[in-house]
Amino acid sequence: MENNFDVKEFNSIVQNRRSVYPNQFQKDKQIPDEIIHEILENANRAPTHKLTQPWRFTVFAGEGRELFANLQTDIYTKYAGEKFNEKKLKNLREYPLLSSHVIVVGMKRSDSVSIPEIEEVIATACAIENIFLSLTPYSLGGYLSTGGITYMEEAKSHFDLGPDDKLIGTFFIGYPEDLSNPLTKRTPTDEKVKWVTG
Numbered sequence: 715m716e717n718n719f720d721v722k723e724f725n726s727i728v729q730n731r732r733s734v735y736p737n738q739f740q741k742d743k744q745i746p747d748e749i750i751h752e753i754l755e756n757a758n759r760a761p762t763h764k765l766t767q768p769w770r771f772t773v774f775a776g777e778g779r780e781l782f783a784n785l786q787t788d789i790y791t792k793y794a795g796e797k798f799n800e801k802k803l804k805n806l807r808e809y810p811l812l813s814s815h816v817i818v819v820g821m822k823r824s825d826s827v828s829i830p831e832i833e834e835v836i837a838t839a840c841a842i843e844n845i846f847l848s849l850t851p852y853s854l855g856g857y858l859s860t861g862g863i864t865y866m867e868e869a870k871s872h873f874d875l876g877p878d879d880k881l882i883g884t885f886f887i888g889y890p891e892d893l894s895n896p897l898t899k900r901t902p903t904d905e906k907v908k909w910v911t912g
């Protein structure tokens with residue numbers, strides 16, 4: 715296969731990956747659905763042990779965002795219990811409408827082959843990273859939230875997930891207003907890598 719890929723450009727896309735939050739999105743600027751379809755094609759190329767392809771996406775767009783805002787505030791209000799927090803509720807109501815598209819990510823356990831659950835979570839996380847890396851070339855921004863209803867058992871059934879499946883998080887996507895704030899810091903790569911050369 716001929717390789718026309720631009721390595722410098724690819725490294726730049728990966729090394730500039732960053733979370734962009736809904737309050738940093740341009741108001742009311744909608745992403746064409748075709749772009750979201752393409753980004754989800756990228757997600758669907760994630761590696762997957764035994765090809766179980768456990769990632770599941772529920773996309774909320776247009777008026778669907780309002781439905782999602784209502785759904786997650788209802789679930790949160792009903793089941794948050796002692797953890798209930800007014801500020802969180804406000805974000806759960808506002809973030810979907812500040813976004814162009816909201817993608818709820820689930821992990822569906824395969825019952826046809828036996829692989830450890832963690833491998834299905836890893837595969838879904840790889841799909842999420844593919845979404846993340848796809849945003850920059852389209853001048854989009856987004857972030858993954860694991861707050862709100864993510865770990866509430868009662869939320870799963872609303873996303874076609876059963877008791878053995880997991881809600882992994884919610885990805886909010888929009889056009890960034892301005893990306894002048896700095897990237898978050900990382901400690902040096904060398905501190906996390908050990909080379910064995912002989």
Ligand SMILES: Cc1cc2nc3c(=O)[nH]c(=O)nc-3n(C[C@H](O)[C@H](O)[C@H](O)COP(=O)(O)O)c2cc1C
Nearest residue numbers: 731732733734857858859860861862883897898899
């Ligand atoms: C698994 C996972 C869950 C996250 N959940 C949240 C969240 O619930 N709320 C939030 O504000 N950010 C969340 N984030 C975003 C991180 O806070 C963010 O990645 C981190 O601050 C580093 O910033 P960067 O992505 O711009 O490098 C999550 C990130 C990951 C990988």
